[in-house]
Each structure stands twice: as structure tokens, then as C-alpha cells.
Amino acid sequence: MTAVGLRATAAYAGLAALAFVMLFPLLYAVSGSLMTTQEISTYPPAFLPLHPRLDNFRDVLHALPxxxxxxxxxxxxxxxxxxxxxxxxxxxxxxxxxxxxxxxxxxxxxxxxxxxxxxxxxxxxxxxxxxxxxxxxxxxxxxxxxxxxxxxxxxxxxxxxxxxxxxxxxxxxxxxxxxxxxxxxxxxxxxxxxxxxxxxxxxxxxxxxxxxxxxxxxxxxxxxxxxxxxxxxxxxxAPNFILAGTVLALIxxxxxxxxxxxxxxxxxxxxxxxx
Amino acid sequence: MRRQPLVGALSRATGRERYSARETATAAAFMAPSLLLFTVWIFYPLGRSVYLSLHGNDLFGRPARFVGGAQFQELFASPSLREAIVRTAAFTVLTVVPGLVLGTLIALALQAPIRGIGVFRTLLATPFAFSVATASVIFQIFFNPGVGVFNAILGLIHLHPVGWLTNPATALPSVALASVWLQLGYNVLVLSAGLQGIPAEIYEAARLDGARGLTMARRITLPMLTPTLFFLLVVSTVVAIQSFGQIHILTRGGPAGATTTLVYSLYLNAFAFGSTNYGLASAQALVLFAIVVVVTALQFGFLERRVFYR
Structure with a gap:
């Protein structure tokens, strides 16, 4: 790989890491909104839902207008x-x-x-x-x-x-x-x-x-x-439930x-x- | 209106300009909607704040009798005002300084000469899409002492869990952390625009003179960025002093008043738990107004001369 190519690759990697940290609250909100209450309350915390489900969105729409x-x-x-x-x-x-x-x-x-x-x-x-x-x-x-x-x-x-x-x-x-x-x-x-x-x-x-x-x-x-x-x-x-509402509000x-x-x-x- | 250069110059020389009555009336009519709204919602309330602050109030918050400066005396005599101001100042420093430093570093990283940098610029502005409510709700889940993400990260590197929002020592910095993130998207957008506004010829000329890397950053980029940094400093200071939503959602001013800033204290006095102490809260509101004016004036007085305007 050329020096220029290497530097560009390093720049992409650095920026991708930066973007991941900056976007983490959004990524976590989306991911958490798809989890079950049990899943999101485990320790250490899960970062990806095992069985993504949309029930939280339905439930949150019923809980509040x-x-x-x-x-x-x-x-x-x-x-x-x-x-x-x-x-x-x-x-x-x-x-x-x-x-x-x-x-x-x-x-x-x-x-x-x-x-x-x-x-x-x-x-x-x-x-x-x-x-x-x-x-x-x-x-x-x-x-x-x-x-x-x-x-x-x-x-x-x-x-x-x-x-x-x-x-x-x-x-x-x-x-x-x-x-x-x-x-x-x-x-x-x-x-x-x-x-x-x-x-x-x-x-x-x-x-x-x-x-x-x-x-x-x-x-x-x-x-x-x-x-x-x-x-x-x-x-x-029920953070999963709160996150579902938050994701809807963010769209x-x-x-x-x-x-x-x-x-x-x-x-x-x-x-x-x-x- | 027709221009009459000679008459215009003469009248300006005598300090008296001639105006067309019709044009003046039109201008007034065009400004009227805004002026009317400002009068009802800004100027009249300012006057009424002064009136309320000079009166004691009954149980319903209605001004009952003239008390002169008693509200202010009470305010300045009690340690709570000083504490609230100190907290507000600490919170402002804890949000504004990291916001500007991190914002500048990220904006500089976004100057990398690679394809698709625009996508990164868009992505890194994401916090700007968050309201104070949505950001605070998510950070509250992060701060959860038992199953929250922040303590899990500390656990990964074998550090003890922190009672982010429940410990009076860490509550204010924790609220500030959420606020920095919330403010960062805006800062990155503005600073990126500032960096892109620096003409390429200046870099080119400096390079010909042998400037490289850090010298370039210190001698060219930063001075050229000072107008943007100054603008952000003024704006984000005012925003920080006025912060309310994140405190309300994350801590309600607690624990033990550790996050009760001036604005939150005002809110507690005037509106919380059935409290209607409008007189005292109005005195606080005027102190707040004075602080914002003085801080902004100081920034313009002391820092603007260091700003490098092209």
C-alpha cells in the first residue's frame, strides 16, 4: 500500500471511530428500543438485541398519547x-x-x-x-x-x-x-x-x-x-420502552x-x- | 424614493436628514407586527419582573405590598443565591470549555482530504438533531448506577462504579457531560463552516514560507478561526447559563441541591411543588438577566480584541 493510501485508510478508521462515539447515544437508543425489558436490564449491558421486536413502539403509543x-x-x-x-x-x-x-x-x-x-x-x-x-x-x-x-x-x-x-x-x-x-x-x-x-x-x-x-x-x-x-x-x-418513544420523537x-x-x-x- | 445626492449630502452635513412621511409610515407599519409582539412578550414582562421583584406576594403569587429592595436583600443575604451562582458558573465552564475544545478537534479531523468526508460531517452533526429532552432521557439510562452503560465501561477497565447522578460530587459534571454532547453537534457544524471559510491561498502562502503541521495550526488556522470561536463562546455561554431541561430531567436540582443552578432555583421558587414565590423568583430573574448582560459584555470587552477579523 502506498503512503497516501495508508494515510487515507488511517483517516477513515479514525473518523469511523469518532463517528461511532458521537453516534453512540443514537445507536444505543435504536438498539435498546428493539430489546425486551429483560434484555436491556441485564448486567453487563447488551448492546444488540438478540431477537429484535417492535412491541415497544406499540406499547409506548398506548401508554401516552x-x-x-x-x-x-x-x-x-x-x-x-x-x-x-x-x-x-x-x-x-x-x-x-x-x-x-x-x-x-x-x-x-x-x-x-x-x-x-x-x-x-x-x-x-x-x-x-x-x-x-x-x-x-x-x-x-x-x-x-x-x-x-x-x-x-x-x-x-x-x-x-x-x-x-x-x-x-x-x-x-x-x-x-x-x-x-x-x-x-x-x-x-x-x-x-x-x-x-x-x-x-x-x-x-x-x-x-x-x-x-x-x-x-x-x-x-x-x-x-x-x-x-x-x-x-x-x-x-423499562428503558427499552422509553427509548422507543425517544426514537419516534427523533425521526x-x-x-x-x-x-x-x-x-x-x-x-x-x-x-x-x-x- | 428618488435620490437627491446634493440635498442628501447637505442635510447629512447638518446632521438632519429629510425623510418622506409616507416612507416612514410604511417602514413603521412593516415593523409594527414584530414591535407589538416584542412589547407584549419581552419589554412589558421585563418591566413587570421589576415590579414583581419589588413587591411581596400573597399565597397565590399575586403582588401584595411594596417591599422595595427586601427581596433582593433576602436574596443576597442567604447563601443559596451565592451557591446557585457558583454552581451556574461551574456548570458553564464544564460545558463551554470542553464543547469548544472537542468541537475544534473534531472539526479539524473533518478537514481530512479524503473522499466521502461530507458523509462524516453530516454524521458528526447528529447531536444537533437531539432536543434537550431526548438527549437527557438517553443519558439518564446511560447514568443508571446498576445496569447503565457508563458503569459497565468502568467495569471493563476494572474501575469502581460511580454514582453519577446520585452522588453530590459527580452530579453536576455528569449533567455537564450530557450537555457537552448535546451542544457538540452544533459546535462541529459551525466550526466546520468556519474552517472551510479559510481561503486556500493563505495555507498555500504559509506553506511556501515553510510553515508545517503545528506551526500552521497555531499561526494560521487558529487565528483565522477566532471569529468563529468567539461567536461560539458567546452563544454557548448564554445557552449554558440558561440550561434547564437536562437538570429537570436528570436530577431535579439534586442530590441535596448539588445541581440547583440559578435558573433551576428560579423555577423551584416560582413553579415547583405548588410554590408561587413570584417576588423572590423575579428578583432572581433580574439577577440572571444582569449576569447574562455582564458576562456577554465582558467577553466582548476582553476577548473580542484578540479576535482576528479579516
């Missing part, structure tokens, strides 16, 4: 994503193309919203939800997240890469702001919009603390809360990560690679 919770998460994440896209596109357009007094100051206010930790305003927001009798409703899970300083920032940066002539030509042609936005800008901004959409969806889908507070019924819980409650349902006696985000990675990176690094 996971399909309903899956649907709840989907509704919430879709609404939050759509809302953030609309509000961010509108405000980013104003910041990128329209002139008004105090524009930079207002943009600073938008950026400042990113500095406020959600935990610091948790209690008043909880009281707002409770006072308006919104506990255990979709609006409680959706309304607080319909606008995003990050989304405005991301899209403004993208809009600023367009030549101003584009905007001025549209003005000369008498194209209204909304029509220019919808017919020209949005189609041209698909990569940035995809990045923002994936980012919004993931953060909404993965929320934990807020749904824990504003929902108190199984039927209205999001999937993340449902998963965390599995340990209370069957205690630690949508795994698909998103594996097939949408190009867009994700663009969104994530919008702040990092500037300057």
Missing part, C-alpha cells in the same frame, strides 16, 4: 415558523430598504431582544397566559414566539446583499412594497428563508421549559414533555439535520462569519 403530542408539536412548530417568517420578512424589508428616522436605534432595539434570556421574563409571561385563560391552549405555546430578533437580523443581512437599484427600479415601475417583496425579494431570498425556517422550526420543536409551565394535560403536551414524562409512567424499569429532526444541513449551516453561521 404520543401521536397527539406529535401533532401538537407539529402544529406549534409550524405556526411559530410561519409567524416568524412573516414578521421577520416585513421588518427586515423595512430595515434594509426604507428610510425613516431613528432606524438604527430601532434596529438596536430588535437586536436587544436577543439579549433577554427567556428565563428572565418567564414569570410575567406565564401570568399573562394564566390571566387570559390560555393555559392548555395552542396560543399559549405559539403567541410568545411569533417574532424573532434573530430572524429580522438574518434576513436584513441577506436583503442588504441585493443592489439598491433593484428596489429603485421597482419604485420607478410603480410596484408597491408588498408586491415587490412578494414577487421579487422572497423568490430571490429562498436560501435565507429556508435557513430561518429550519432554525425556527427546530427551536420551537425542541422547547422544553415553556410547554412544561403552560400545559398541564397530557392531551395538550408537546412531544418533548411527553418524552420526559415517560420515566414517570414506567419509572426506570423528524434527524431527517431535517441529515437532509437540510446545507441550509442549517447558512443560518447558524450568519452571525459568526461576518466581520
Amino acid at each position: 404520543l401521536p397527539r403530542q406529535f401533532l401538537n408539536s407539529l402544529i406549534v412548530a409550524a405556526c411559530v415558523t410561519a409567524g416568524q417568517l412573516v414578521t421577520s420578512v416585513l421588518s427586515a424589508y423595512a430595515f434594509a430598504f426604507l428610510r425613516m428616522p431613528f432606524r438604527n436605534f430601532v434596529f438596536g432595539v430588535f437586536l436587544a431582544t436577543m439579549m433577554v434570556p427567556w428565563e428572565a421574563i418567564l414569570i410575567p409571561n406565564y401570568l399573562t397566559i394564566a390571566d387570559n385563560h390560555l393555559i392548555n391552549t395552542y396560543p399559549a405555546l405559539i403567541l410568545p414566539f411569533l417574532a424573532a430578533g434573530f430572524g429580522t437580523f438574518l434576513l436584513r443581512q441577506f436583503f442588504l446583499t441585493f443592489p439598491r437599484d433593484l428596489y429603485e427600479a421597482a419604485q420607478v415601475d410603480g410596484l408597491g412594497h408588498l408586491r415587490f417583496l412578494w414577487l421579487i425579494l422572497v423568490p430571490l431570498s429562498r436560501p435565507a428563508l429556508a435557513a430561518l425556517a429550519i432554525w425556527s422550526f427546530l427551536s420551537a420543536w425542541n422547547q422544553f421549559l415553556w410547554p412544561l409551565l403552560v400545559v398541564s394535560q397530557d392531551q395538550m403536551d408537546t412531544l418533548q414533555i411527553g418524552i420526559s414524562r415517560l420515566q414517570d409512567v414506567e419509572a426506570a424499569t 423528524p429532526t434527524l431527517l431535517l439535520i441529515y437532509f437540510g444541513q446545507r441550509h442549517i449551516v447558512r443560518g447558524l453561521t450568519a452571525g459568526a462569519l461576518k466581520g
Whole structure:
């Protein structure tokens, strides 16, 4: 074998080992979800199921309303994503193309919203939800997240890469702001919009603390809360059962990560690679 | 709007720009939905947090009477706040530093010039698909003292089993371990993008000057990566300070309060076990806010000057 071939082989071996360690929690979750309760509770632990079975998936769907919770998460994440896209596109357009007094100051206010930790305003927001009798409703899970300083920032940066002539030509042609936005800008901004959409969806889908507070019924819980409650349902006696639920919950985000990675990176690094 | 270069230059020179009323109205209308939502869900709550923190509350958590700084006095007088802040700081260091170091090493490994490296890059980003709930649930099974994977691995190399989450000394590092893994996928994605953004000509020029291996890494790769590292440092510090889900699922702040960080303590005061001490918890929330602002400002003040922007 040549020196180059040897080095490539070593690189593959090293990376494969690294990938195995990094992916171990996922591999173990999939493997464990196919085991019997007895099998997963042996010592030393088994790593592969002797007789893989799908019963755990069926059982976990009976123990908790996971399909309903899956649907709840989907509704919430879709609404939050759509809302953030609309509000961010509108405000980013104003910041990128329209002139008004105090524009930079207002943009600073938008950026400042990113500095406020959600935990610091948790209690008043909880009281707002409770006072308006919104506990255990979709609006409680959706309304607080319909606008995003990050989304405005991301899209403004993208809009600023367009030549101003584009905007001025549209003005000369008498194209209204909304029509220019919808017919020209949005189609041209698909990569940035995809990045923002994936980012919004993931953060909404993965929320934990807020749904824990504003929902108190199984039927209205999001999937993340449902998963965390599995340990209370069957205690630690049946990890195979808990893992089955976890694997189900992971499928949508795994698909998103594996097939949408190009867009994700663009969104994530919008702040990092500037300057 | 038509550009009027001369007028624009003149008015800028006098510090006064001329705005079209219509354009201003349009801009305001476009910003209105976001601003309205921010007002209701961010600015008003901030003000209300201040109000709540200055009032004592009745059994239902409703503000009862003005107490001024009494909540803050109580907070600062009791050792629990200091302990919670120390724990939060320890947890932050234990997650952020390994996250950045391991993330950088993995991202560097992913620069190997071999075919199919994209597949590895995708696979190594896997933790990013996990939510705090799914990751914590799996790590809880790993941490099981009797039949968990971690103690089995220790057994293989003839080490004594560890009470990962049940021993006050190891509970916080254990929660941090799960958090590092959870954060690592994101770090690898961002750092890989940063490394790929370094132009090949720079490496080429350095090679011509005789730079190799470690010199190259220390003199070229790391300086060029500092903007990315700085961004990740700021973001992952804030994420670590705000951690909640992994603590809630893995330890509920225990054992004996060993993992009760500031955020978890706030949660316990305001919401757990029927507790509704909104006043005290709001004071904690404001301390949390101040800490996040100060830490971020310090990072920008002291570290950003070391960042090498192209």
C-alpha cells in the first residue's frame, strides 16, 4: 500500500471511530428500543438485541398519547415558523430598504431582544397566559414566539446583499412594497428563508421549559414533555420502552439535520462569519 | 424614493436628514407586527419582573405590598443565591470549555482530504438533531448506577462504579457531560463552516514560507478561526447559563441541591411543588438577566480584541 493510501485508510478508521462515539447515544437508543425489558436490564449491558421486536413502539403509543403530542408539536412548530417568517420578512424589508428616522436605534432595539434570556421574563409571561385563560391552549405555546430578533437580523443581512437599484427600479415601475417583496425579494431570498425556517422550526420543536409551565394535560403536551414524562409512567424499569418513544420523537429532526444541513449551516453561521 | 445626492449630502452635513412621511409610515407599519409582539412578550414582562421583584406576594403569587429592595436583600443575604451562582458558573465552564475544545478537534479531523468526508460531517452533526429532552432521557439510562452503560465501561477497565447522578460530587459534571454532547453537534457544524471559510491561498502562502503541521495550526488556522470561536463562546455561554431541561430531567436540582443552578432555583421558587414565590423568583430573574448582560459584555470587552477579523 502506498503512503497516501495508508494515510487515507488511517483517516477513515479514525473518523469511523469518532463517528461511532458521537453516534453512540443514537445507536444505543435504536438498539435498546428493539430489546425486551429483560434484555436491556441485564448486567453487563447488551448492546444488540438478540431477537429484535417492535412491541415497544406499540406499547409506548398506548401508554401516552404520543401521536397527539406529535401533532401538537407539529402544529406549534409550524405556526411559530410561519409567524416568524412573516414578521421577520416585513421588518427586515423595512430595515434594509426604507428610510425613516431613528432606524438604527430601532434596529438596536430588535437586536436587544436577543439579549433577554427567556428565563428572565418567564414569570410575567406565564401570568399573562394564566390571566387570559390560555393555559392548555395552542396560543399559549405559539403567541410568545411569533417574532424573532434573530430572524429580522438574518434576513436584513441577506436583503442588504441585493443592489439598491433593484428596489429603485421597482419604485420607478410603480410596484408597491408588498408586491415587490412578494414577487421579487422572497423568490430571490429562498436560501435565507429556508435557513430561518429550519432554525425556527427546530427551536420551537425542541422547547422544553415553556410547554412544561403552560400545559398541564397530557392531551395538550408537546412531544418533548411527553418524552420526559415517560420515566414517570414506567419509572426506570423499562428503558427499552422509553427509548422507543425517544426514537419516534427523533425521526423528524434527524431527517431535517441529515437532509437540510446545507441550509442549517447558512443560518447558524450568519452571525459568526461576518466581520 | 428618488435620490437627491446634493440635498442628501447637505442635510447629512447638518446632521438632519429629510425623510418622506409616507416612507416612514410604511417602514413603521412593516415593523409594527414584530414591535407589538416584542412589547407584549419581552419589554412589558421585563418591566413587570421589576415590579414583581419589588413587591411581596400573597399565597397565590399575586403582588401584595411594596417591599422595595427586601427581596433582593433576602436574596443576597442567604447563601443559596451565592451557591446557585457558583454552581451556574461551574456548570458553564464544564460545558463551554470542553464543547469548544472537542468541537475544534473534531472539526479539524473533518478537514481530512479524503473522499466521502461530507458523509462524516453530516454524521458528526447528529447531536444537533437531539432536543434537550431526548438527549437527557438517553443519558439518564446511560447514568443508571446498576445496569447503565457508563458503569459497565468502568467495569471493563476494572474501575469502581460511580454514582453519577446520585452522588453530590459527580452530579453536576455528569449533567455537564450530557450537555457537552448535546451542544457538540452544533459546535462541529459551525466550526466546520468556519474552517472551510479559510481561503486556500493563505495555507498555500504559509506553506511556501515553510510553515508545517503545528506551526500552521497555531499561526494560521487558529487565528483565522477566532471569529468563529468567539461567536461560539458567546452563544454557548448564554445557552449554558440558561440550561434547564437536562437538570429537570436528570436530577431535579439534586442530590441535596448539588445541581440547583440559578435558573433551576428560579423555577423551584416560582413553579415547583405548588410554590408561587413570584417576588423572590423575579428578583432572581433580574439577577440572571444582569449576569447574562455582564458576562456577554465582558467577553466582548476582553476577548473580542484578540479576535482576528479579516
